[in-house]
Amino acid sequence: MGTPDSAFQHIDFRTTRRTFIQVGYSGLLGLGLPGLLAGRASAETGAKVGRARSVIVILLSGGLGQHDSFDMKPEAPDGIRGEFRPIDTSVPGIHICEHLPGLAARADRLAIVRSMSHPEGNHLCAVHRVLTGQASAPRGASDLDRVASRDDFPCYAAVMDSLHRRRDGIPNGVALPTRLVEGPLTWPGQDAGFLGARHDPWQLKLDLNRPDSRDDSLVLPAGLDSDRLHRRRHLLGQLAAPAAVDEFVDHQDAAIALLSNGQVGRALDLEREDPRLADRYGRHMFGRSLLMARRLVEVGVPIVQATMGIVQTWDTHVGNFPLLKNDLMPPLDRAVSALLDDLQTRGLLDQTLVVMLGEFGRTPRIAPLKPGDVPGRDHWPSVFPAVFAGGGVVGGQVIGKSDRLGAYPLSRSFGPPDLAATIYNALGVDPATELRDRLGRPLRLCSGETMTPLYTTSPI
Helix, strand or coil: CCCCCCCCCCCCCHHHHCCCCCCCCCCCCCCCCCCCCCCCCCCCCCCCCCCEEEEEEEEEEECCCCCCCCCCCCCEEEEECCCEEEEEEECCCCECCCCHHHHHHHHCCCCCEEEEECCCCHHHHHHHHHHHHCCCCCCCCCHHHHCCCCCCCCCCHHHHHHCCCCCCCECCCEEEEECCCEECCCCCCCCCHHCCCHHCCCCCCCCCCCCCCCCCCCCCCCCCHHHHHHHHHHHHHCCCCCCHHHHHHHHHHHHHHHHHHHHHHHHCHHHHHHHHHHHHHCCHHHHHHHCCCCCCCHHHEEHHHHHHHCCCCHHHHHHHHHHHHHHHHHHHHHHHHHHHHHHHHCCHHHHHHEEEEEEECCCCCCCCCCCCCCCCCCECCCCCCEEEEEECCCCCEEEECCCCCCCCCCCECCCCCHHHHHHHHHHHCCCCEEEHHHHHHHCCCCCCCHHHHCCCCCCC
């Protein structure tokens, strides 16, 4: 998949992606549907605990370039600074890319971290770090050795579900609009890993051809009410051998709870939404995903992962500047701006932590992938941006600084373990909590520290 500054070796998968996926709830009884957070783990270490009820992780799969978004270097040499110019924001002294005018106008709500960093330049391993706070277990050099495994560390939602399981029909975690899969490669970090399939977050697939369609699979069929459904489940429990079907029945119970509750089904029915608000988000995948994310946190889902595109959408080795300018930044800017406004209008922003980042950044050097290609930027994990809002975060500030070329941190850097500690603390879970892997070995939930500058005013 490439390593930092290895543009001529990287394989570009853009032409092999599927252009749409089918909404549905097929395999309902076989999905891991975790429950809503029922309580808060005590912070025995005395670490700062945030006040979020929910977290929305906006994943820019493929990696957003720092130079072309939130950490621009207009004084850098030609071939590094890029084609875009910085613009003023609503906060004096903070400048971001001209193709993010909506977020520029809302900079007073944003905390922009410019010193995220980790050592992993491979997409699969880097995504695992960002979505779990942990390095993936070493298995081999080939990408086929790095795919998802039940030995992986669990994602945030899976951890929440293992600590605070509920069966009221509201999943503890939802990922949308599609699972991160490309051919034989399934990205690690999306599921419960060694905790087992029963703790996997619910994967929601949006139909890009019918973005406003209702998912009738989440509605009980005519003649089948909640009482009848539970009677059927009770009968199955009497007939089945528990040891043989434990995990299946566990999944089935969660599915029945979801169907009986109905809140999630209503949340997924976009026909209930004001069309004018849907227009503000944008009637495209980015907009639909974030509108759905808002509706899910509104009914109490603690963790929503909204991936902006399919795998490597932001992996701009070829045509970096036209892709960002024409295809990626405008819908992202519109959708995230609408999400922030919508959450604030509904009184949900203060209790919803919004986090936006890619698995890494892009190289300072601009170069063609191969001779004749429109130039782009390669993978660069040494420094990259992350944007935070809501959940008690102090907006209107920049945290951290990169060097003049946007290549390495000049100030304190933050890594995926710190991101994980921040998310867990925001939801009231002690990062020092221990999990047990499949061999029964104790593993600390997170080795990082809460990113406390997010909750205070920092100098630019």
